[in-house]
Amino acid sequence: MSNFKRTSSRRGIMFLLSLSFLVISFSSCVSNKKIIYLQNQEQSAALDDGQMINYDLLEYRLQFNDIIEIQVLTIEDLMKNGFSLSDQMPAMNMGMQMGQGGGDIYYMTGYSVDKDGNIRIPMLGNVKVTNLTIDEVRVLIEEQLRRYISSEFFVRVKLGGIRYSALGEFRKPGKYVVLQDRMTIFEAIAHAGDITPIGRREEVVLIRQFPEGSKIFKVNLLDRNIINSQFYFIQPNDQLYVEPLKVRELGAGENAAQSLTLIISTFTFVALVLNLLSN
Structure with missing residues (x-):
């Protein structure tokens, strides 16, 4: 009776082992x-x-939650700094540090588009920018600034990343x-x-x-x-x-090496169980 139970147990284990081997063989490796x-x-x-x-x-049109960078340079600014934007580098360096720490680079210095599609700019107040391109926003700001600035100026508008x-x-x-x-x-x-x-x-x-x-x-x-x-x-x-992919659900290996390791581990476990049953 004892030998019969051992034989049945072995057959059951071998059946499970064969089934596991087939599942691993057909579904473990992810094909190229x-x-x-x-x-x-x-x-x-x-x-x-x-x-x-x-x-x-x-062309991309601005939407809620976008952030844009706006810079206005007068003739005096251009004469002083030329066409370089080096005066903004300290702010950019601070922004890069914020970005590496998980923050948003332009969150503190840029202009966010609110739920009504506006950005709030000094002197101009709320400016409707939603559904406009970056170039259209630049033209709009230039037109509105001419009411306050009589000399020549340069407006730069960029998407904040x-x-x-x-x-x-x-x-x-x-x-x-x-x-x-x-x-x-x-x-x-x-x-x-x-x-x-x-x-x-x-x-x-x-x-x-x-x-x-x-x-x-x-x-x-x-x-x-x-x-x-x-x-x-x-x-x-x-x-x-x-x-x-399904391979994750099955818990099998991602490649041939991992699948082979899994098969060897399974065989080792079954051999150990069979050895214990035979004693």
């Missing part, structure tokens, strides 16, 4: 097709290497502020340390803000045709979320 960016996929038109791609870019959030299967998830006027989605991913091997690259969730609200999109980073899409360039206040 799920990792390699910018592939020519079968369901999309092929883009050859070296092929010129023309961008049909729309691109703010976006990276959530989910990123190596360094978080909120980022990048001091650029334009940035691709791959640059944004690079700032967040790239996507982990178990991140779902073919269905990246992108939440994009519009004047009337927000929209959710699914972006395929594996498809080379993303370069032709409206999602190739990140916009301020975009949010990126990468879901995990």
Whole structure:
């Protein structure tokens, strides 16, 4: 009777071991097709290497929660400092330190667009800027300043960096502020340390803000045709979320080496149990 129980136990353990081995073999390793960016996929038109791609870019229009930097220089300022903006470097250095500590570089020095679409400027008061481009804001401020400044002056308006959030299967998830006027989605991913091997690259969730609200999109980073899409360039206040692949749910290895280690550990455990049962 004892031998029968041992035989049944061994058969049960071997069955579980075989089942575990099959599950690990078929689902553990993440294939290169799920990792390699910018592939020519079968369901999309092929883009050859070296092929010129023309961008049909729309100028970004300001929205709630954007921050812009405004600088006004008179002739006296230009005569004193020339065309250099070196007088702003101390403030920029302070801003970089804030950024490294998790703060927003232009939060203290820039002008935030409020919920009514206004920014508040000295002398001018509230100025409606929502749904305007950076160049349109510059022209608007120049026109209003001419009521107060009789001499020649120069107005400089820039977007206070691109703010976006990276959530989910990123190596360094978080909120980022990048001091650029334009940035691709791959640059944004690079700032967040790239996507982990178990991140779902073919269905990246992108939440994009519009004047009337927000929209959710699914972006395929594996498809080379993303370069032709409206999602190739990140916009301020975009949010990126990468879901995990099934391999994480199964708790298997991310690559062949990890999967092999898991299989060896499983065999070692079963051998130990069988050895105990045989004694």
